[in-house]
C-alpha cells in the first residue's frame with residue numbers, strides 16, 4: 001500500500017506540513033509505504049492546454065508537459081492513496097494545489113464521454129489549514145472545496161476523507177508583524193489546546209486511510 005502525501009503550502013515547516021507529517025506517521029504506523037513531497041520544490045504550474053494528453057495516439061492519464069509535475073502525476077496514479085494538504089489563500093487552496101489539480105484532473109478526464117480513463121483506484125485525503133474559524137470553513141469554503149474533491153474522486157475512483165484545521169498560528173511572534181486584526185493570545189491558546197488534537201486527528205486519518213481497502 002503506497003501513500004503519497006503532498007504539501008501544497010509554500011512553507012515547508014508550518015501548520016499544513018505539521019499535519020501532513022502526522023498523517024504520514026499514522027500511515028507508517030499502519031504499515032504503509034509513504035512518500036512525502038513539498039509541492040513547491042517542483043515549481044508547480046497549471047495546465048498549459050497543450051492538449052497532447054487528448055491526442056488519439058497519446059497514452060491516457062498522462063500529462064506530457066515536460067516538467068516534474070508530470071512525473072509527480074505518474075507517481076500519484078501508481079499509488080493507492082493520495083493526501084493533499086493546503087493552506088487556504090483568499091478562500092481557496094493555494095495556486096500550487098490548483099496547478100496540480102488542473103494537471104492531474106485534465107489528463108484523466110475523458111473528452112470521449114463515458115467511462116473515466118483511469119481504471120485504478122486512488123483514495124483521497126484532503127487537509128486544509130486556515131486563519132478563519134469553523135463557521136467560515138463550513139459556510140464560505142466547503143462548497144468550493146467539495147467541488148474539486150469530488151471531481152478528483154470521480155476521476156480516480158477513490159473515496160474522500162477531509163481534515164480541516166482552523167484558526168492556525170500564522171507566525172510565532174505576532175508583535176513583530178502588522179497583524180493587528182488577530183488576537184495573539186487567542187491564537188496561542190488554539191495552538192496549544194486545539195492544534196494537538198488536530199495533529200492526533202491527522203495521525204488517525206493516515207492510519208485509517210492506510211487500512212481502508
Ligand SMILES: Cc1cc2nc3c(=O)[nH]c(=O)nc-3n(C[C@H](O)[C@H](O)[C@H](O)COP(=O)(O)O)c2cc1C
Nearest residue numbers: 009014015016087088089090091129130131132168
Ligand atoms: C496569501 C495568503 C492568503 C490567505 N488567505 C486566507 C483566507 O482567505 N482565509 C483564511 O482563513 N486564511 C488565509 N490565510 C492564512 C493561511 O491559510 C493560514 O495561516 C494557514 O494555516 C497557513 O498554512 P501554513 O502554515 O502551512 O503555511 C492566508 C495566508 C496567506 C499567506
